[in-house]
Amino acid sequence: MTHARTYSGTLIQEPSLREQEHSRLARRAAAEGIVLLKNTGTLPLDLSAPVALFGAGASRTVKGGIGSGDVNNRSNVSIYQGLKDAGLRLTSEGWIEDYEARYHAARAAWKQKVLEAAKQVDNPFDAYSANPFVLPQGRPIVPQDVQGAAAVVYVLSRIAGEGKDRRLEKGDYYLSDSEWNDLRTLDRLGLPIVLLLNAGGPVELTDLLDVAVHIEAVLQLSQLGQEGGHAVADVLLGKTTPEGKLTATWARRYTDYPCAERFSYLDGDLEKAVYQEGIYVGYRYFDSFGVQPLFPFGYGLSYTDFSLRFAGLRVGSDAIEVDVETENAGICFSGREVVQVYISCPQNGGAKELRRLAGFAKTRLLAPEECQTLTIRIPQKQLAAFAPQKQGWVVEQGLYGVWVGNSSASVTLCAQIRVDAETLIERTHPICPLDHSLDELGAANAAQKEASHPAGLPVYGFCPQPQSLPERPAAPLAEGPVEELIPLLYGNITKGTSTLGSAGVRVPGSAGESTEELEASHGVPSLIMADGPAGLRLRQSYQVDRASGRVYGVGVLGSLENGYLETPPQHDNADTYYQFCTAFPVGTALAQTWDTALMEEFGRAIAREMEEFGVDLWLAPGMNIQRNPLCGRNFEYYAEDPFLSGTLAAAVTCGVQQSGRCGVTIKHFACNNQEDNRMGVDVQISQRALREIYLRGFEIAVKTAAPAAIMSSYNRINGVYASNSRDLCTVLARQEWGFDGVIMSDWNTTVPDDGSTPWKCAAAGNDIIMPGNPDDDADIRSAYAGGSLSEEDIRTCAGRVMALAKKLRG
Structure with a gap:
């Protein structure tokens, strides 16, 4: 039977020409973002001299963070593989083999822990984010592991992600006992040590560097995406000269950061920051x-x-x-x-x-x-x-x-x-x-x-010149019966909607869509949205029933970790479509290039994949300020400096939007600087700090690159939820900055009794509530009927959504 619907992806499983080209770009970007922090002459390494390789990230290099910032790409190159592919002989093969066994055992135990926790919560993603996988430690290093080696490479790795801040504990911000013992053992053996930091943010190294005299080179890798291992080999062996620069200050002690003891969970009060x-x-x-x-x-x-x-x-x-x-x-x-x-x-x-x-x-x-x-x-x-x-x-x-x-x-x-x-x-x-x-x-x-x-x-x-506010044409008011326009104010309601990966229907694994209810009656197509910011986050593959044309869905757990937690069943009489996206370096690693031309090239590559898979809006770049190194989502963000963050985001935006068929969604607007209680925390901040530090990057991106969309954050700012804030969404973004695109909420921000109010989103100028649920519709209709929400507000929000759909979908 022939079905009229077209499906995203391809029936061909082999790597495409686009995959190969973007893999080369990912490798080049990764190498350019590596920061050389110390080198007494050990680097570059001599390819003819054997090396001993250790550390949790040696064979299991962390490509990126977890949560919506993940990418379900085809495969990843570890540092172990990268060095082997380059022809470097390793003396520690036995240690690596033993570590692989420990890793697989730890993954299996973690999977069971998450599955059990998921039975106790309404949203399985909460169980996943509350129990991040921790890389196991390897066995103790012995002298035989380094026999014949001219140098040692040690990879120190960390995993962090959405929904939980990093911990001020051993094995996270601090070295674990095992890491400390490994590095002290290696230091006593007297070989030059190259320390590689495969983490989304700082790890405190001061005591180690003070005592380990043989740590002769230190490199901050961040998390380098699918080609990280090859990029590391390029730099270590001198094929590429390191050129990255830090985008955040690394303190000697955590307590050296301003107001460090009051960040997130540390002061015991998650209700306010x-x-x-x-x-x-x-x-x-x-x-x-x-x-x-x-x-x-x-x-x-x-x-x-x-x-x-x-x-x-x-x-x-x-x-x-x-x-x-x-x-x-x-x-x-x-x-x-x-x-x-x-x-x-x-x-x-x-x-x-x-x-x-x-x-x-x-x-x-x-x-x-x-x-x-x-x-x-x-x-x-x-x-x-x-x-x-x-x-x-x-x-x-x-x-x-x-x-x-x-x-x-x-x-x-x-x-x-x-x-x-x-x-x-x-x-x-x-x-x-x-x-x-x-x-x-x-x-x-x-x-x-x-x-x-x-x-x-x-x-x-110098004589400064007063500047007038930018002018933008007012968004057209949507026409037609106002009750018919209300569905434009929230996303396409689907069964199984969650905070991650199951809200998209037309492109499986996409984060969500604007409504499709007005396609037939008003010719307004739905807009497909996919997560970022290290690449598109889609399902790696999905199946379509040949008889009915129905796409077989997966649950939340099935959409995570490439189906490791919950393997999607294989169906008979079904076609399998493949959606292999590229896992580029994470936001911080890209920013460490300080290269606006590369960022624009990266944006064009993202747009190419968006067009290939039918995605209209990319939910990136993430550009919150790295206020504190413990923020669990810092790896997605560019810098502690708003000018650098805004300039780089503008370059990415120009690249993505160059063709006029794709749009970015800069996020999270604003002050989403912690993950613990991110949906309820009240950020208490002066207007000066708000404008000079936390809004300035958004302002630069809006004024210089005109992003298609902005995503409001979960948190409150001085008592008002960002998605309910007319000051942010209308007064600041539109009246002062001239923003003429769409503002959408973060996912499920209007959860009853635990978030912002649906009708107040529309009144504020937050045009779309994502991903949409029936409570949003009922609340908006009730507010309109009772006079709390005006007809003009509804028509204005709907008009902006219709205008963006027309702009991107023609």
Whole structure:
């Protein structure tokens, strides 16, 4: 029997040309994002010299985080496989073989634990997220394991993901006893040790590095996707020169982070999160308070050396351009450098960071003694501070320092900018008010109040220009009976809807769809949405009954871990369709490239897969600020710095949306900086910190790249759920930033008695509630009938959804 419906994917199981091309891109991106933190000369390794390989991540390298940020790709290359494929001889094959047996036993025990826990909860995903798999430790290392080796490679791995924050415990933020014993044993054996950090965020290394004298190289891999093992081999063996830079500060001690003891579960109160550090996040805190980090923001070594020379500055009407001549000063290796420009602002008595990132650029591949002059543009808003008392962004009067370097801690003051008069460059509206005072860190707390400006530096005058709010055409009001438009305000209601992987119907494994109820009557197609941000998250394969054309579904557990927890049954008289997507490096690893051209290329690759599988909206990039290293979802996010985060997200957005047929959904808007109680926590924050740190990246992405959609976060901000906040969804995003796309909720945010109110989403300008359930419909209709929700609000939200469907689906 012939069915009119078409199905996503292909009946061909063999790797496609697209898979092969994207695998090569994933490998290149992974290698570019690796950060060399220490090297005393051990690297690169000699291919002819045997190596001993150990650690939980050696043969079971973690490709990415768990939850909606996972990708069900075809296969992954471990570091063990990557080194073997490169031709490196390993002396520790016996240790690896023993570890594999331990790994499979641990996976089987974990599976049973999750299945038992799933019987006790309504949503099986809650059992999965509450019980993350922990890589087992290997057997103790003995001298025979390293016999004949010239060096040791040790892979320290961590798994984290959606729904649970990392723990301040051994085996997570701290080294486990087994890891500590392994590395101390190896140190005593006297061979050079190369330590590889296969984790989505920092692991505290200070004590280890203080005592283990033979750890001669340290590399932060993050989680590198499906080609991670090959990328690591490329770097370790010198095929590729490391060029990544950290996008978050690594502290010597966890307690060195601002307000560290109050993060998430640590203070025993998950109902509220008080952002007492204010604007002092990441390097802004470490620099301003004189706290020495282990590895600073923007830091990363190479196999070669670079020299930077300030080559001039030009002042425009609303921006400043800085020229920096960059030379590869080495004699052996070609490489690339990231030139970073920071601005120090006048210290006029209020809270002000010592320096802030104002611009950056990356060189092309430079041969030894080759030079390139980079021009780095600094928008005038990077000189501004938000002034709540003036309700706007202000460039203050005084001298601004221009600092050039290759990390936040390695910069040179090269020039000064003089502003003769304070200028209000942008007026804003009051948003998200606090109903009580907040005792934030301020200027009086800072150890360093102002950077010195020595005499003899060039001084350039700059006159900031007031900017008007951007203009966008108003969304057309949807026509027709208002009661018929209400289904556009929530997703396509399906049986078995969950927080992960079972809400999509037309593309199996997709996260969800907008409604299909108006397709026949109004010609409004449903929009297919798939998770990210390391690639598309779809089911690897699915079956279709030949007689009826029905797609056989799977439950929540079947959609996780490529079906490991619950293997989907195989059906007779059915066709199998394959949807092999690419697992690219996680968001942090991509961001560590500091390469906007690569990020745009990555975006184009995502769009190619979206078009292949029929996906309209990619639920990424994730761009929340890495406020604290214990956030369980930091691996999805780019940086602790909003300018870097927004600039990289804009590049990805431009790549995805280049063809006009695909859209991104930047998320989670806003202040989703912890996972424990993410659906209920109330973030208490000043308007200044909110705007300068947590909203600024979103603002940059919206204004420079016009993303198709925004996803609101689960949490409350100063008492109001983000999806119910008209201040965020309408006043800020649309009136101030000119956003003209669709805003959707995070999945199941309107769970009764445990989240936001459905009709208030529409009233706020949160156009679609995802993934949609009957309670949403009943609540909206009741509010409309009772007069709480206006007809105009319904028509406005529906009109934006219809406009986006027309834009993407024609």
